[in-house]
Amino acid sequence: MQPDVPPLGNAVWQVLLDGTRAGVALLDRELRFLYVNPALAEINGVDADAHLGRHLAEVVPGVDFDEQILRSVLADGVPREVSSSGQTRADSAHARRYWNGCCHRVTDDAGGVLGVGLVLLEVSEDRETQRELERARERLLVLDAAAVRIGSTLELEQTCQELVDLLVEVLADTAAVEVLSTGRRDGHRPPPHGTVRLRRAAMSARPALRAVVAGFGEPGEYVDYQPGSAIPRCLETGRPIRMNLLPDEELSRSAPNPERVAAYRAAGIHSALIVPLAARGEQIGTVTMIRAGDSPGFDDEDVAVAGALAERAAISLDNARRYTREHGIAVELQRALLAAPGTPNPRVDVASRYLPAGANDLVGGDWFDTLALPGGLTLLAMGDVMGHGIGAAVEMSHYRSMLRVGASEGDAPDRVLRRIDRLLSAGGAERPATCLLAIADPLRGAAWFASAGHLPPAVVSPDGRVQLLDVPPGPPLGADLRGSYETVYAPWPPGHTLLLYTDGLVERRSEDIDASLARLAGLKLPHADGPLDALLGQVVSRLAPDAAEDDVAVLAARAAPGHGPRREPAR
CATH class of the missing domain: 3.60.40.10 (PPM-type phosphatase domain)
Structure with missing residues (x-):
């Protein structure tokens, strides 16, 4: 036989609702606020009294919430789970906030429908942690693919091609690797003072852009970059350069020469990411990634992945370069001796x-x-x-x-x-x-x-x-x-x-x-x-x-x- 449970007064329920860290609200049958607890008021960045009589969209217009779920609960009385995301009027360190919770129908003693009760918990930290884990897993998968696919030979051009092919699959619409010119045996006069000459070692592009990219040059060509343009700056600082949605004036300064801007715009190119290639304290060149059309700009995660790939590829490229140098010397020496x-x-x-x-x-x-x-x-x-x-x-x-x-x-x-x-x-x-x-x-x-x-x-x-x-x-x-x-x-x-x-x-x-x-x-x-x-x-x-x-x-x-x-x- 269970003991008698004394009835709880309104003061007890008020203490319980005011003390919980979960956001609690009661909405009427028109989905207007009848009550919010202090936790939900803090979450929304709006005083509790300022909620009353207003709809969700009026109080937190930056939150994505499906009100149809609440209407279904009112109609059939079946509790449901809810989730929402976005930004409220409260300050937050998260670029986007996330909430999970549940809702149920509220009735009076006679069974009449009063409205909907809503309970929410913020899970932004958990979502950020989950996303970080997912990003780390994706990054590891990309690096694993790089370990298998990049550096399969000791040929410099082949290694560069393996790198840009992988980048086009995972990060870019088009990619190119350019290596520093030694200034010898390239069949050209020395570059003008202040310019930086690189040799384009490999290029790759998505099928829709291949014909357009071919108009910008071919592997094996030498490119002179104007002073202060993006690639010389990347080589000088040894750090990635990200350029998203550049205006024409800035794009003109970052391109190899100003005449390229019109061709870039015609191709729909709007963003670029340039990452240095360096190994054993020596610069090798750069890898440039381009996005065009509907592709988004490059974010911090893209920069991190591109940097990790470039760092790994640079070792293979340096090995290939050293091998090519030694192989050439050995062949010349042996042929000279056997001749x-x-x-x-x-x-x-x-x-x-x-x-x-x-x-x-x-x-x-x-x-x-x-x-x-x-x-x-x-x-x-x-x-x-x-x-x-x-x-x-x-x-x-x-x-x-x-x-x-x-x-x-x-x-x-x-x-x-x-x-x-x-x-x-x-x-x-x-x-x-x-x-x-x-x-x-x-x-x-x-x-x-x-x-x-x-x-x-x-x-x-x-x-x-x-x-x-x-x-x-x-x-x-x-x-x-x-x-x-x-x-x-x-x-x-x-x-x-x-x-x-x-x-x-x-x-x-x-x-x-x-x-x-x-x-x-x-x-x-x-x-x-x-x-x-x-x-x-x-x-x-x-x-x-x-x-x-x-x-x-x-x-x-x-x-x-x-x-x-x-x-x-x-x-």
């Missing part, structure tokens, strides 16, 4: 071919050489220094120089390899190398081979058949490994071609080396007795028709028939 091989014996025809790996790979240490020896002999050498880049190219030169000194006396190939290996071990070689040596005697129709961990040589007969020679591989040079080298004799009949090569010609990452060598041995080369250059062209096109996974170096030598015998090299 001047030694001179073979006049009775030996020699041809060579060197193909650097694809653009995404650093140059390796592939090398070859020929050298005329006493007694009409010719030394043929093919080697591969381990590693890539400038260091491998420089070390390649070291090996070639050491070989020319070590082989000058005409010793057998195994003795030459042992001599070089001892010198390298004593001097502490930084990069081991494989090497295949051949001493060819065109007068005797014979050749002698020795290998330091290199792939076997081949002989191409005049009818185009390829035979691999069995040359036991000793340890690589400079590896400080115990082992021996062995000289192997092979006949070299007139019209037959000796073929020396590096692993880039035959090896494939997904293939066993025996299968790779079998492909070489299975070749049938037409017109194999023709010019050596043509023969090498056939070999390369059959085995490495596209960009190889590693550098390719090939050396071919053919003996001239009709000469007397010569002695075998000393052992």
